[in-house]
Amino acid sequence: MSGRLSATVVQQCVVSLGDVRTRIDVSIKRRFLADQDRVYPGLECPVPNDDTVELLSSVIDLYGLTREVLLLEIPSYPRLEGATVPDSGGSNSGQDQDQTDGHPFAVLSEFRERMAK
Secondary structure (H helix, E strand, O other), X not given: OEEEEEEEEEEEOOOOOOEEEEEEEEEEEOEEXXXXXXXXXXXXXXXXXXXXXXXXXXXXXXXXXXXXXXXXXXXXXXXXXXXXXXXXXXXXXXXXXXXXXXXXXXXXXHHHHHHHO
């Protein structure tokens, strides 16, 4: 089976929450093979490691197949062009940020010192 999936997806930008439009245009190719155990019992012939091969059943689920292809093509983290993460303006901005980048718990020692006072 072969076909073409075309869709326009609108998602929220992970940074600015603005609308991100993504155009998806992909070809779909699948080969349906009979279950080899039922057709040839005892034959040990592995199914090739090919993502276009599907086992043939009594019904071919075209909706499920196109849904799977669409979900795999949609960007996981859509981002508007030019969108940047705003500076939090907290105590760890600027030069202090360099000291805590590799140490996620470095801020806790500062917090502990404040609590001791």
